[in-house]
Amino acid sequence: MPWELILPSELNSLAGEAQPAIQLPMDNDAFAGFYERSARSLWAYLARVSGDAALADDLVQESYVRFLCATGSPSVAEGEVASRRYLFRIATNLLRDHWRRPKSSSIDDIPEEFFACADGSGQSDSLAMLGPALALMRPRDRQILWLAYAEGYSHREIAEVTGLATASIRLLLFRARRKIAHLLRNPVQSAPKGAANEMNHLNAGRQP
Amino acid sequence: MTFRSCPHESEIKALLERGHWPNASTAELRTNAASCRVCSDLVLVTQAFRGARAASVNAANLNTPGVLWWRAQLRRRNEAIARMSKPILGAQVFALSITLLTAVGLVISQAKHGLHWLSWFGDAQQPGGFRLDSLWPSAGLTSILPNWNLGLLIPALAMLALLGGVVLYLASEKQ
Numbered sequence: 001m002p003w004e005l006i007l008p009s010e011l012n013s014l015a016g017e018a019q020p021a022i023q024l025p026m027d028n029d030a031f032a033g034f035y036e037r038s039a040r041s042l043w044a045y046l047a048r049v050s051g052d053a054a055l056a057d058d059l060v061q062e063s064y065v066r067f068l069c070a071t072g073s074p075s076v077a078e079g080e081v082a083s084r085r086y087l088f089r090i091a092t093n094l095l096r097d098h099w100r101r102p103k104s105s106s107i108d109d110i111p112e113e114f115f116a117c118a119d120g121s122g123q124s125d126s127l128a129m130l131g132p133a134l135a136l137m138r139p140r141d142r143q144i145l146w147l148a149y150a151e152g153y154s155h156r157e158i159a160e161v162t163g164l165a166t167a168s169i170r171l172l173l174f175r176a177r178r179k180i181a182h183l184l185r186n187p188v189q190s191a192p193k194g195a196a197n198e199m200n201h202l203n204a205g206r207q208p
Numbered sequence: 209m210t211f212r213s214c215p216h217e218s219e220i221k222a223l224l225e226r227g228h229w230p231n232a233s234t235a236e237l238r239t240n241a242a243s244c245r246v247c248s249d250l251v252l253v254t255q256a257f258r259g260a261r262a263a264s265v266n267a268a269n270l271n272t273p274g275v276l277w278w279r280a281q282l283r284r285r286n287e288a289i290a291r292m293s294k295p296i297l298g299a300q301v302f303a304l305s306i307t308l309l310t311a312v313g314l315v316i317s318q319a320k321h322g323l324h325w326l327s328w329f330g331d332a333q334q335p336g337g338f339r340l341d342s343l344w345p346s347a348g349l350t351s352i353l354p355n356w357n358l359g360l361l362i363p364a365l366a367m368l369a370l371l372g373g374v375v376l377y378l379a380s381e382k383q
Binding site for chain 1: 225248249250252254256257258259260264265266267268269270271273274276277279280284287
């Protein structure tokens with residue numbers, strides 16, 4: 001029996017001089033297109049839900065690498081919507097893992113931009129209004145609110161991304177929306193100083 | 209908190225998703241949105257999140273896709289190597305354990321019938337004194353398997369260890 005039949009295909013590709021590329025769910029060009037169309041919205045999701053732009057940078061990269069490496073990733077034929085949903089699911093799991101880890105609270109870890117002032121542009125008004133309110137919400141509520149109202153996902157899609165039951169999404173979303181609407185209407189009473197600073201940090205140094 | 213819904217909610221939601229709110233909406237819907245708590249929450253929250261999203265997507269500082277593609281290739285390659293090394297290691301451990309068991313069996317068998325190691329070393333120093341038979345007791349494994357001689361038994365055990373390792377490797381690789 002020839003060794004090529006016994007050894008796994010990966011070894012053959014590694015042993016040969018002309019090494020073919022490892023099989024990924026998308027080719028390079030398809031991935032580049034998918035990345036261009038989805039990366040910014042994924043970054044926005046991670047940055048707003050975590051309140052940390054640097055963390056969002058890291059998690060975006062890790063999400064795409066895991067997406068390409070995962071054996072269950074949707075292929076090009078399954079459509080971009082499925083790929084996008086799978087990507088958000090990976091990012092959500094990464095964010096959850098990050099929250100489970102113990103945090104460092106040294107002041108040296110806080111970047112200087114954290115203390116910068118927000119600019120007065122029109123789009124930043126939305127952030128200045130939403131940021132402090134979002135910071136007061138529970139992480140899970142932030143996730144489902146962003147997916148529903150920023151990304152426009154249905155209850156079923158949110159359930160797929162977050163791993164929660166579809167039936168409970170409706171009630172969770174209703175409660176979270178009621179709460180954040182209250183916080184948006186009464187920003188002065190409810191927003192702590194730290195929450196405003198957190199969102200200012202996201203804006204500062206990120207303007208193109 | 210009681211769960212309430214409004215009959216106009218889905219209509220307003222569709223207009224918000226298409227970006228047609230409030231310009232393309234009817235006066236009735238606008239009046240409803242102003243008075244209904246559910247619909248006013250929907251409008252307020254959706255507009256806040258859409259505005260925040262529009263601001264955030266421009267703030268993203270992204271890598272080139274080629275870098276991520278290369279990192280994914282590298283990770284897949286490393287995973288493939290790790291996957292292949294695992295069954296090979298298992299086969300090696302199995303072969304080693306079979307060899308050790310055989311060696312221990314031989315030593316025990318030798319010990320039961322008296323140790324002749326010293327006399328073997330003494331014979332080996334003399335020219336033409338090296339004889340494998342002197343190591344083996346007359347009532348050793350050959351007494352258990354009378355039709356086998358040592359010349360067949362040892363290669364058979366070695367072959368068993370080798371084949372066992374290959375079988376274990378193939379079984380692990382398939383998992």
